[in-house]
Amino acid sequence: MPKQLVLMAAVAVSYFFYHYEFFSFVDCVLECREKRRSVVILTFVLNYAWFVAASFLDLHLIVNWTIFFFFFLLQIRIFYHVGFDKSAMLAYFGIIPGLAWNICLRCIFALLLNRPLTSFDNQIKLPGNIKEYPIFLGFVITGFLFYFFRRSQLYERLCIILRDRSSLRFHVGIQFVLYVYLVLNLLGYYVPSNSVFLKFWGIKSAVFAFIGLNICIVYTMRMSRLNLYRRKMREEWTTMLADKEEEERLWTLAYVDALTGCYNRHLAGQVLEKYSAASKDYCLCFVDLDHLKTANDKFGHQEGDRYLKTTASALTAAARDEDYVFRYGGDEFLLLFSEKNRSQVTDLLKDTGQKLKQYSSDKNFPFIMSISFGVAQCSEAETAEELLSLADRRMYEQKRGKDRRKR
Secondary structure (H helix, E strand, O other), X not given: OHHHHHHHHHHHHHHHHHHHHHHHHHHHHOOXXXXXXXXXXXXXXXXXXXXXXXXXXXXXXXXXHHHHHHHHHHHHHHHHOOOHHHHHHHHHHHHHHHHHHHHHHHHXXXXXXXXXXXXXXXXXXXXXXXXXXXXXXXHHHHHHHHHHHHXXXXXXXXXXXXXXXXXXXXXXXXXXXXXXXXXXXXXXXXXXXXXXXXXXXXXXXXXXXXXXXXXXXXXXXXXXXXXXXXXXXXXXXXXXXXXXXXXXXXXXXXXXXXXXXXXXXXXXXXXXXXXXXXXXXXEEEEXXXXXXXXXXXXXXXXXXXXXXXXXXXXXXXXXXXXXXXXXXXXXXXXXEEEOOOHHHHHHHHHHHHHHHXXXXXXXXXXXXXXXXXXXXXXXXXXXXXXXXXXXXXXXXXXXXXXXXXXX
């Protein structure tokens, strides 16, 4: 009896060591800053009480280890406030090494002592049952294993897996297969024959379980990293698109007229400087809407805005992709035509003026839309300012000529 008590005490100490190291490992994986000593003690009491009760109740080893797994699962989920997938992964990681070492050591003891595996099952009331020895060693070795895991990069790999949900679920699925593979070996402890094959099979299964668990961790970690990189790239791409959209929005606010959609006067100055510095051949045209103020006063600003937008659309339609249409002032537009001469631009603007008159009747305007324009070739002036002044002067000459004809 005293020997039995010493063995039970030794098993209790070895289990506490295994239990303490496992939950310390869980602290590392879940990045808990403070060790939860009260959690370790409370869960140890609950789990070891079940361990003793299961032995006295002669429960099947498969039932015993399965309930042991659910104890770990619930305790991690409750005390660490993590989801089911994370709890299951860590619970399996606590159970599989412990179960594998127990199976391996029971089979080794059975081989060395030439005893049947039934001598190491859960029925401690039967004479000749010596399961305490391999259980003691199994818990000690597994405890040192978790001690080593905490000081290696393994827990960092598990942290990576925990961050990727799809890889985590895949990992839990493989762990479940490994667990089922191991617990099926426990059926051999209820075969009365002293089969050497079963013993070597149990050792082989434990080794395969360790190899499978290691491969699973490495493969799943790589999957997780790829998924995390893919997610990061998507986030960076989304951020880049958002930045680009914001840049375009700010550019539009800075350089595009809100009413007409044409470029504004600020951009016109930059484009003229660029063309002048590059000595490009271009033609400049000043356009002024005739009698816009009269339209605003007589028919309201809504009709005046309609006049402006319709004219802007007609001018934009006349321009090519390489040309520019700017709203230069209240009723003034500036057009820059690349590689066109003054005669071509004059004909183009006359045609646009005729189209505007046609639009006036087609679109039920209460007045006749018309424009006055002045065209200047870049070769006619030395600077962009002089060219602007020349085009503006010619536009006003045309406007005054129209007024004289009306009188």
